[in-house]
Amino acid sequence: MKTIKVSMRFSPDIVTKPLTYHLIKDYDLEVNILNANVGLNKIGQLVADITGEEAKIEEGLKFLKEQGVDIRLFTRSIIWQEEGCVHCGACTAVCPTEALTMDKNSWSLTFNKEKCVVCELCVRTCPIKVMSVSI
Amino acid sequence: MGYKSIDEINEKIKSGKAVVFTAEEIIDVVAEKGIKQAAKEVDVVTTATFGPMCSSGAFLNFGHSDPPIRMCKVWLNDVPAYGGVAAVDAYIGATELSETRGMEYGGAHVIEDLIAGKDIRLYAESYGTDCYPRKEIDTYINKTNINQAFMFNPRNCYQNYIAATNTSDRTIYTYMGTLLPKCSNVTYTTSGQLSPLLNDPYYRAIGVGTRIFLGGAQGYVAWEGTQHNPGQVRGENGVPIGASGTLAVIGDLKKMDTRFIRAAVFPKYGVTLFVGIGIPIPVFDEEMLMYTAVKDSEIFTNIMDESVPSRARPALGRVSYAELKSGFVMLNGKKVPTAPLSSIKKAREIAELVKMQIMKGEFLLAQAVAELPRENKVNTLDIREGDN
């Protein structure tokens, strides 16, 4: 078993196709959608964790490509050096997926890695430089 | 009728009997006991802020070399410091950029590294004089081998500030953080109900000589800050709506702690310094207590369009800090996410720390020796011909 994180972009004509349904049913994959941005008549984007047998994942990705889906694998991830963080919140101003939010009670930064789409905006924005990308 | 003088409060602090609350805790205390009773019981309310404050820096005295030098141009880790004062004095400003590393490292980083006890490369040039023959020096300094190192910040601790957004079609990079196109975010930068001057709107308690917590050390209010603008529009509760009063503060850099002073880089804008300030407010009467009990829902500011490259930026709406802190505000009928730039968590940590220091008798209050101006007008810089 293996888990990969993948971004799928697709054009309006295939937006409505139940892509994830096929991944689950035909390839026996577990699909955990982390971020979805799908609207009618515009480019859709899904970010998901896909878990399953390596060979099935390969086949599933091949199927997606055949459907005209633009696939990008996340090989990098964001590292938050929490000890250095001053919890200013500047990074939450740019995070597009609410992976970074302020806890309204403690006013601590919370980082929900699952929702992160590795856009790296926080890396550039953090004034203290405690956000970085793993290589 | 006043209840207590600073001397009386200090006596209580010394005997470990002072009753102290933070400016957040006092809200509930007042709600529960009422102003009259709470004013009798409470001695001090602690306020704090931890935010980016560009107008910061430090005076350093390096001591004399042999043969001595009258330093004219000074660099610290390749960041220019101002040497136009006496022979071995210099001022390192927080926003100055490194001549070799640019925006990645600046005066604020030099200050943080000094506080951390790191060695800093000092390079200085001079034209040489009869009494100071040396023309160049290249050495290392740190906070233990130099003489004085005191932070002197001409403008800190803004009493309220704007909230910012961007109506243009492109992302803009500002001192208010990264502002996304088409009003997709709003940033704000005060700790609201915890912030020092929002708890003392008419400067009744805070004045020249007030002892404060500055970056982990005890420091003082030195003067009104630059651009101090008490004439700002105020609400019925006296709290200004937008940027208004400011403080110039001073304190011993050698005793500071990097937990409360941090260098910061705002992308494509520049280097600045996160400064942690705590100010205890003596509850000498009911009126003072009433001011310290101010809540986020009673403090307002204007949302400004930072994409307009002009001094007179248009205000797009008025919001309370309760709204800003809720995570979103309504702007032209649209729900827009908000983000703070000053750390409320750190401000709380400071307010709590000062409270504990007072309760343990380690922090005595100082009577202000002069009041901050309550009226004045801010001048603008106009481009004009000289008089002669």
Ligand code: SF4
């Ligand atoms: S911008 Fe940096 S320092 Fe500020 S909360 Fe985010 S990670 Fe922490």
Ligand code: SF4
């Ligand atoms: S890289 Fe940073 S800004 Fe982008 S989604 Fe992840 S946490 Fe949010």
